[in-house]
Amino acid sequence: MVMINKENYKIVLDKAQAAQANLVAVSKTKPVEAIEELYDLGQRIFGENKVQELVEKQAKLPQDIDWHLIGTLQRNKVKYIAPFVSMIHSVDSLKLLKEINKQAAKSNRTIHCLLQFHIAQESTKFGLSIEEAVALLTSPEYQAMQHIDIVGVMGMATFTNNEEQVRQEFRTLKGHFETLKGQFFANKASFKVVSMGMSGDYAIALEEGSTLIRVGSLLFGARVYH
Ligand SMILES: *Cc1c(COP(=O)(O)O)cnc(C)c1O
Numbered sequence: 001m002v003m004i005n006k007e008n009y010k011i012v013l014d015k016a017q018a019a020q021a022n023l024v025a026v027s028k029t030k031p032v033e034a035i036e037e038l039y040d041l042g043q044r045i046f047g048e049n050k051v052q053e054l055v056e057k058q059a060k061l062p063q064d065i066d067w068h069l070i071g072t073l074q075r076n077k078v079k080y081i082a083p084f085v086s087m088i089h090s091v092d093s094l095k096l097l098k099e100i101n102k103q104a105a106k107s108n109r110t111i112h113c114l115l116q117f118h119i120a121q122e123s124t125k126f127g128l129s130i131e132e133a134v135a136l137l138t139s140p141e142y143q144a145m146q147h148i149d150i151v152g153v154m155g156m157a158t159f160t161n162n163e164e165q166v167r168q169e170f171r172t173l174k175g176h177f178e179t180l181k182g183q184f185f186a187n188k189a190s191f192k193v194v195s196m197g198m199s200g201d202y203a204i205a206l207e208e209g210s211t212l213i214r215v216g217s218l219l220f221g222a223r224v225y226h
Helices: 006-018 032-040 051-060 075-081 094-106 130-138 163-184 202-207
Strands: 022-026 045-048 066-069 087-091 111-117 148-155 193-195 212-215
Touching: 006 022, 006 202, 006 212, 032 051, 045 051, 051 066, 051 075, 075 094, 087 094, 087 148, 094 111, 094 148, 111 130, 111 163, 130 163, 148 163, 163 193, 163 202, 193 212, 202 212
Parallel strands: 022 045, 022 212, 045 066, 066 087, 087 111, 111 148, 148 193
Antiparallel strands: none
16 A cells, blocks of 8 residues: 655655755654655655654664654653664753753763754744853753764744745754854764755755755645544
8 A cells, every 4th residue: 555655755855865955754643554665765764753653663663764853852751762763853951951861871872963943933833042052052061961962953934835934934043053063063073964844845945955854744645633
């Protein structure tokens, strides 16, 4: 049974590759069979936004998948994903980062993290301001952490048909990336990820310098929440 949209996958992948960006296939709410179909086409990076769903799928699917956590993460759930998660896109506080560091240490791993910024006008989309990010990166607690690697930034644009607004928000995020790169990561080649762009706005995001797009419904079809 074909559960994915192969044509869209090819279009999105071609556009990402042309821009030298990577693709996170956002599989939240979708069954493991759909993920397997995309896996068989070569896709290896998948994103989920719920810890329990991520843990269940990870156990059932091939071990060479790179799992990305893209949603709000509660501190008390970090321990369930720390043994295997490859990237956490949603770091929005020093407290959360401390817990990730602690749990990564227990698994003897280093976890790649992105700082999530608030770039949308909607108040529901959480994230840091640039001042908060600077405070976090300047703190002695952060500087002592041995088991996390901050590799870039992430943000979600406002859900709107106003392309110019979306473009401006992506520019703001790219600007935050450049600011932090210059101030804190100038000598760190691993700080290179700008995670922005979803099904509705990934093409704009790629034009504005995204290196990692997170696309779900275009590949897997619309999500149905029960
Ligand atoms: C669900 C989700 C996506 C993918 O959304 P689509 O519009 O289905 O492509 C991307 N990023 C985050 C943070 C999400 O929660």
